[in-house]
Amino acid sequence: xxxxxxxxxxxxxxxxxxxxxxxxxxxxxxxxxxxxxxxxxxxxxxxxxxxxxxxxxxxxxxxxxxxxxxxxxxxxxxxxxxxxxxxxxxxxxxxxxxxxxxxxxxxxxxxxxxxxxxxxxxxxxxxxxxxxxxxxxxxxxxxxxxxxxxxxxxxxxxxxxxxxxxxxxxxxxxxxxxxxxxxxxxxxxxxxxxxxxxxxxxxxxxxxxxxxxxxxxxxxxxxxxxxxxxxxxxxxxxxxxxxxxxxxxxxxxxxxxxxxxxxxxxxxxxxxxxxxxxxxxxxxxxxxxxxxxxxxxxxxxxxxxxxxxxxxxxxxxxxxxxxxxxxxxxxxxx
Amino acid sequence: xxxxxxxxxxxxxxxxxxxxxxxxxxxxxxxxxxxxxxxxxxxxxxxxxxxxxxxxxxxxxxxxxxxxxxxxxxxxxxxxxxxxxxxxxxxxxxxxxxxxxxxxxxxxxxxxxxxxxxxxxxxxxxxxxxxxxxxxxxxxxxxxxxxxxxxxxxxxxxxxxxxxxxxxxxxxxxxxxxxxxxxxxxxxxxxxxxxxxxxxxxxxxxxxxxxxxxxx
Numbered sequence: 186x187x188x189x190x191x192x193x194x195x196x197x198x199x200x201x202x203x204x205x206x207x208x209x210x211x212x213x214x215x216x217x218x219x220x221x222x223x224x225x226x227x228x229x230x231x232x233x234x235x236x237x238x239x240x241x242x243x244x245x246x247x248x249x250x251x252x253x254x255x256x257x258x259x260x261x262x263x264x265x266x267x268x269x270x271x272x273x274x275x276x277x278x279x280x281x282x283x284x285x286x287x288x289x290x291x292x293x294x295x296x297x298x299x300x301x302x303x304x305x306x307x308x309x310x311x312x313x314x315x316x317x318x319x320x321x322x323x324x325x326x327x328x329x330x331x332x333x334x335x336x337x338x339x340x341x342x343x344x345x346x347x348x349x350x351x352x353x354x355x356x357x358x359x360x361x362x363x364x365x366x367x368x369x370x371x372x373x374x375x376x377x378x379x380x381x382x383x384x385x386x387x388x389x390x391x392x393x394x395x396x397x398x399x400x401x402x403x404x405x406x407x408x409x410x411x412x413x414x415x416x417x418x419x420x421x422x423x424x425x426x427x428x429x430x431x432x433x434x435x436x437x438x439x440x441x442x443x444x445x446x447x448x449x450x451x452x453x454x455x456x457x458x459x460x461x462x463x464x465x466x467x468x469x470x471x472x473x474x475x476x477x478x479x480x481x482x483x484x485x486x487x488x489x490x491x492x493x494x495x496x497x498x499x500x501x502x503x504x505x506x507x508x509x510x511x512x513x514x515x516x517x518x519x
Numbered sequence: 520x521x522x523x524x525x526x527x528x529x530x531x532x533x534x535x536x537x538x539x540x541x542x543x544x545x546x547x548x549x550x551x552x553x554x555x556x557x558x559x560x561x562x563x564x565x566x567x568x569x570x571x572x573x574x575x576x577x578x579x580x581x582x583x584x585x586x587x588x589x590x591x592x593x594x595x596x597x598x599x600x601x602x603x604x605x606x607x608x609x610x611x612x613x614x615x616x617x618x619x620x621x622x623x624x625x626x627x628x629x630x631x632x633x634x635x636x637x638x639x640x641x642x643x644x645x646x647x648x649x650x651x652x653x654x655x656x657x658x659x660x661x662x663x664x665x666x667x668x669x670x671x672x673x674x675x676x677x678x679x680x681x682x683x684x685x686x687x688x689x690x691x692x693x694x695x696x697x698x699x700x701x702x703x704x705x706x707x708x709x710x711x712x713x714x715x716x717x718x719x720x721x722x723x724x725x726x727x728x729x730x731x732x733x734x735x
Contacts, residue, residue, distance in 0.1 A: 293620075294620070298616055441577070441580055441583070442583070443576065444573070460562045463558060465552065465555030466558050467555070468555050469552040469554075469555030470555070485563050486559070487563075488566040488567040489562055489563055489566040491570045492569055
């Protein structure tokens, strides 16, 4: 028989530990209402709240349960959740897919010319998608998409490592592969990010989770360090967001120079991801949801989410534009 | 009876203390959620402002696009999906990418030949074959390069010079002795000088902004 202490010692994987890079609703609810015990198993019949008092929980549970259902597909059936996860997760592979032709043909010109743009931007997209899962759980209360966090995290690491390898062996910079990775401030920061991503990549599986126990969660929090380092990587890469002639990513002839500044895109996306993670904000959201005022939550969050979308579409635009050029092995020189 | 009374007092005491503790905690939680609300409202306001400003900024895209085309020295005949033109800067970058590796390889092949032409016929011939392969690949890359009309004549001259050099090298590689091999050196040097001159001309033409009458 396993006890709570056993869990704390990391001997057994709890259900919430299967995807616990960050606390899910079950973790933080108990902090907000420590005595309410809504999510405790030791309810007596007397104090148990009526299900109708939990509109958000009820709705999110319905969606989670619906996702467990099956879609009939010819003679067999596929879980709705599996189909949805595959559809959503496939996009994470897109940056690597763009680079496949040049890898198969070993086209060093394309790899050297666009690996940083395609895989670097792809890593950024995957990191943001990975970081988006927790706010999405906080806001919707649903958990069916939580496995995507691990998938996007793995894809982020693959893109990041690929970017570093491409930069080390095929970039125009002078010196040995290692020198190429550390000779500029932005490459050094990028290299650090990749170094931090490697342990996350290696431990991104159930076996490592069981072995590391409670330390696994702490280790996975390195994601936040990478997120922070990305700011400095982009800041030093793009001249701290100030365009100087053709130096900086805002040098675009389409008239939207500001939208193409990757540092601004990063800030626009991070504002949403960061705000929803601030504990008092999270508590406010949960409290309003418990009161059944979900509309108020959505109204309050909508502008921040709109800003996230604003920034994110330009990152995706960059990825698709540079990626398609890489795919046809004609690397973009923009 | 006494015990029962004690118990009931004790229970009431616990209940009161529990209530006080609970109400303290709930006040704390309320304060905390209030802070969260204030933070969220502030960030939300800032975001609204930024989104509105972004949309307003986006309305001026067309005008800025025209200005950017003029400022960046665009070649409107060469379409690029995102930008709508290929800038001189972009052409420069493409040109550098194209020439750097091929010219380095050609120079290495020539150096190989120079060393082996003094003592080993077979090695010298293999160096010449490698040189021919690189030169042909460079020629193919040049044929695919999107030269603007103003640069096209210089580029054609460069490709012809490379073809001439390839023909000469083919002939040279058929030599049956080292002396015969070396006899081509003078003509090869002249051919190399012609390629160098054409390369400089193409580079200069690429790096120069087109004049108004050159625009299509």
